[in-house]
Amino acid sequence: MDTAECLKRVRERNPLVHHITNYVTVNDCANACLAVGGSPVMADALEEAADMSGISDALVLNIGTLNADKVKAMILAGKAANKKGIPVIFDPVGCGATSFRNRMAEELLKQVHMAVIRGNVSEIQSLAGKDAQTKGVDAGTTSGLDEAAATAKALALREKCIVIISGAKDIITDGNTTILITNGCPEMAQITGSGCMCTTVVGTFCAACSENLFDASKAAMMAMGISGEKAWAAYGVQGLGHFHMGLIDYLGKIDEEMIAKDGHFENG
Amino acid sequence: MDTAECLKRVRERNPLVHHITNYVTVNDCANACLAVGGSPVMADALEEAADMSGISDALVLNIGTLNADKVKAMILAGKAANKKGIPVIFDPVGCGATSFRNRMAEELLKQVHMAVIRGNVSEIQSLAGKDAQTKGVDAGTTSGLDEAAATAKALALREKCIVIISGAKDIITDGNTTILITNGCPEMAQITGSGCMCTTVVGTFCAACSENLFDASKAAMMAMGISGEKAWAAYGVQGLGHFHMGLIDYLGKIDEEMIAKDGHFENG
Amino acid sequence: MDTAECLKRVRERNPLVHHITNYVTVNDCANACLAVGGSPVMADALEEAADMSGISDALVLNIGTLNADKVKAMILAGKAANKKGIPVIFDPVGCGATSFRNRMAEELLKQVHMAVIRGNVSEIQSLAGKDAQTKGVDAGTTSGLDEAAATAKALALREKCIVIISGAKDIITDGNTTILITNGCPEMAQITGSGCMCTTVVGTFCAACSENLFDASKAAMMAMGISGEKAWAAYGVQGLGHFHMGLIDYLGKIDEEMIAKDGHFENG
Numbered sequence: 001m002d003t004a005e006c007l008k009r010v011r012e013r014n015p016l017v018h019h020i021t022n023y024v025t026v027n028d029c030a031n032a033c034l035a036v037g038g039s040p041v042m043a044d045a046l047e048e049a050a051d052m053s054g055i056s057d058a059l060v061l062n063i064g065t066l067n068a069d070k071v072k073a074m075i076l077a078g079k080a081a082n083k084k085g086i087p088v089i090f091d092p093v094g095c096g097a098t099s100f101r102n103r104m105a106e107e108l109l110k111q112v113h114m115a116v117i118r119g120n121v122s123e124i125q126s127l128a129g130k131d132a133q134t135k136g137v138d139a140g141t142t143s144g145l146d147e148a149a150a151t152a153k154a155l156a157l158r159e160k161c162i163v164i165i166s167g168a169k170d171i172i173t174d175g176n177t178t179i180l181i182t183n184g185c186p187e188m189a190q191i192t193g194s195g196c197m198c199t200t201v202v203g204t205f206c207a208a209c210s211e212n213l214f215d216a217s218k219a220a221m222m223a224m225g226i227s228g229e230k231a232w233a234a235y236g237v238q239g240l241g242h243f244h245m246g247l248i249d250y251l252g253k254i255d256e257e258m259i260a261k262d263g264h265f266e267n268g
Numbered sequence: 269m270d271t272a273e274c275l276k277r278v279r280e281r282n283p284l285v286h287h288i289t290n291y292v293t294v295n296d297c298a299n300a301c302l303a304v305g306g307s308p309v310m311a312d313a314l315e316e317a318a319d320m321s322g323i324s325d326a327l328v329l330n331i332g333t334l335n336a337d338k339v340k341a342m343i344l345a346g347k348a349a350n351k352k353g354i355p356v357i358f359d360p361v362g363c364g365a366t367s368f369r370n371r372m373a374e375e376l377l378k379q380v381h382m383a384v385i386r387g388n389v390s391e392i393q394s395l396a397g398k399d400a401q402t403k404g405v406d407a408g409t410t411s412g413l414d415e416a417a418a419t420a421k422a423l424a425l426r427e428k429c430i431v432i433i434s435g436a437k438d439i440i441t442d443g444n445t446t447i448l449i450t451n452g453c454p455e456m457a458q459i460t461g462s463g464c465m466c467t468t469v470v471g472t473f474c475a476a477c478s479e480n481l482f483d484a485s486k487a488a489m490m491a492m493g494i495s496g497e498k499a500w501a502a503y504g505v506q507g508l509g510h511f512h513m514g515l516i517d518y519l520g521k522i523d524e525e526m527i528a529k530d531g532h533f534e535n536g
Numbered sequence: 537m538d539t540a541e542c543l544k545r546v547r548e549r550n551p552l553v554h555h556i557t558n559y560v561t562v563n564d565c566a567n568a569c570l571a572v573g574g575s576p577v578m579a580d581a582l583e584e585a586a587d588m589s590g591i592s593d594a595l596v597l598n599i600g601t602l603n604a605d606k607v608k609a610m611i612l613a614g615k616a617a618n619k620k621g622i623p624v625i626f627d628p629v630g631c632g633a634t635s636f637r638n639r640m641a642e643e644l645l646k647q648v649h650m651a652v653i654r655g656n657v658s659e660i661q662s663l664a665g666k667d668a669q670t671k672g673v674d675a676g677t678t679s680g681l682d683e684a685a686a687t688a689k690a691l692a693l694r695e696k697c698i699v700i701i702s703g704a705k706d707i708i709t710d711g712n713t714t715i716l717i718t719n720g721c722p723e724m725a726q727i728t729g730s731g732c733m734c735t736t737v738v739g740t741f742c743a744a745c746s747e748n749l750f751d752a753s754k755a756a757m758m759a760m761g762i763s764g765e766k767a768w769a770a771y772g773v774q775g776l777g778h779f780h781m782g783l784i785d786y787l788g789k790i791d792e793e794m795i796a797k798d799g800h801f802e803n804g
Contacts, residue, residue: 042292047368064578098579100583100587193563241783241784246510295728515777520776
């Protein structure tokens with residue numbers, strides 16, 4: 001499915017995307033989902049997590065501010081999503097930083113089949129079992145692109161899913177096919193939530209294009225990267241607060257033409 | 269009490285508005301309350317919920333990201349607010365989406381007298397007992413204006429309160445008198461929190477004008493609608509992120525003159 | 537250490553600042569920390585709070601939306617921070633408003649040594665044991681500058697820490713030396729989170745300049761005040777929403793030259 005077609009489907013289908021996510025960037029995620037063409041719903045009570053996934057088109061699980069109850073709700077929602085056959089998108093925020101976080105992430109992978117995992121390089125390395133030095137959630141790049149891609153492929157094959165590593169070049173792989181998205185700008189790391197919003201955008205595209213999650217992921221990462229580039233070009237001179245708002249602006253304005261003209265990828 | 273007078277009182281009295289609300293849009297609600305002239309306080313611990321309502325001028329209960337403990341705190345705060353005689357404003361976010369949410373909303377109505385209930389049409393239909401198809405929290409309009417107004421009136425009479433349904437035309441009714449506010453713009457549904465902020469603005473006006481909650485609700489809905497219109501006119505060309513900020517701008521800038529010139533309503 | 541040097545160190549060291557904070561303004565705090573040059577991490581699960589402080593350069597504790605579990609996590613994190621020797625910065629949001637809040641604040645002071653306490657005048661008065669009338673978290677100024685400074689000094693000596701009272705003139709004291717920062721603008725009180733962001737900025741500077749917490753606090757309060765002034769000058773005409781974004785803009789843009797030119801303080 002080509003990238004423009006993916007975006008068109010998101011806008012036409014207006015998919016409902018259930019999030020169990022952190023309280024730091026949840027507002028940004030809701031606005032990113034709405035802007036790009038989805039409908040967000042956030043619900044993490046144990047009593048309704050499964051029911052909410054049962055009426056949704058995708059489930060996003062983000063462990064930014066996890067706790068034991070939230071992980072229980074994620075497992076209930078994840079199992080319901082797996083049963084219904086809707087994609088589950090996992091953001092292992094801060095994985096590698098504490099042993100509790102590592103344990104919870106492992107438990108989630110054991111209990112729920114993830115369709116897509118998206119993180120930065122140290123989070124993905126940690127999840128894949130490599131020693132990684134995590135510095136908060138923005139994480140330092142400790143390995144080169146090839147090593148990161150190899151880790152992503154190994155994790156994708158192990159978990160039978162798509163793995164995305166965000167970075168200067170985003171890696172997308174299902175273990176066999178690998179591509180690199182060269183959109184985006186470094187300033188995205190200077191506002192909180194650009195990683196979380198990225199996962200939400202992937203979730204929204206996957207919700208609308210569940211027939212082809214690889215193409216949906218590619219289109220989502222391009223849409224996010226192009227929006228970041230354009231927002232920085234338009235508002236960088238004003239500063240990070242305006243850039244933040246500009247990112248939401250462009251997630252709403254992005255269209256098939258921008259994607260055709262400005263989307264860039266390489267085979268990895 | 270005329271609409272301009274209501275706004276004047278909000279600005280003069282700077283009422284304290286206790287919120288027990290969701291973690292998705294709580295920042296927007298706090299900023300909307302401040303901008304329009306109130307003082308927000310958010311506190312949901314079981315140990316202090318009642319005490320905080322006891323020093324406040326109104327209580328806003330919003331079940332967006334509810335859980336069992338949060339509902340307990342809402343009931344404690346609601347009973348304290350009822351005892352003190354300050355208005356309780358209820359936003360049944362996502363009502364109809366899960367049976368847990370429906371049960372919790374019913375429990376709240378049973379334990380706490382609400383002065384005003386504000387929601388979208390499917391949430392109000394669900395609360396009133398009508399079958400409604402809920403699609404997340406933005407909800408699909410399944411019935412025409414007349415049917416919605418009839419549902420609102422029935423709920424208002426049953427709960428002895430004011431019911432507000434937000435939509436292209438906002439319905440405000442106490443069961444006997446019904447008016448329609450024709451301000452606002454459809455783009456408000458494309459940012460998260462416009463419903464929640466609307467409830468907060470109603471709460472802030474009711475806090476300052478508790479002598480006449482119907483007029484306070486009317487003034488609040490006009491202030492919110494006019495702010496939305498003006499923000500879209502000023503920032504729509506930039507996009508949804510800037511529109512979001514513009515909405516807070518205009519909630520702060522709205523004055524008696526704008527309300528007199530741009531506020532529109534019809535008898536329903 | 538001079539103020540420009542403090543800012544330089546923040547930018548060079550990019551310190552990791554662990555926050556256990558409220559869900560109302562947490563996004564603003566994360567963005568303020570990033571903009572000024574730090575890396576924020578928010579984690580409040582009992583199982584990882586201590587570990588996260590153990591890899592951080594400072595800990596910010598903010599009781600805005602406290603509950604019993606969150607306070608337990610604060611104590612665990614605080615003890616770990618004390619043990620590691622990193623500064624703990626305490627924001628007693630809403631202290632004085634309810635007896636639960638007062639009790640929890642006292643408990644935190646008993647269990648954790650705070651390096652810096654920052655609040656508004658009524659919060660600091662309450663913490664110091666004076667009767668104070670708290671009106672939400674924006675609090676009314678009930679005493680003049682001299683009385684406030686005397687209270688701050690007494691608390692600083694009792695807790696062996698730096699105390700900061702935000703206001704028209706910010707008071708910074710360690711009980712012996714007292715200075716007043718005259719930067720900032722009254723409109724900062726009209727957006728939620730300016731107090732919380734201020735505490736975060738103090739935490740970020742203290743994380744990078746732990747050798748001299750008094751100078752770090754002074755530099756942080758100046759950086760925050762100057763950013764507020766410049767943001768209001770640039771965006772006040774648009775309104776409070778744009779001012780809010782502008783504040784983040786200027787926290788990112790502030791440099792040694794601005795501080796040298798626009799930073800103002802008096803000996804108290």
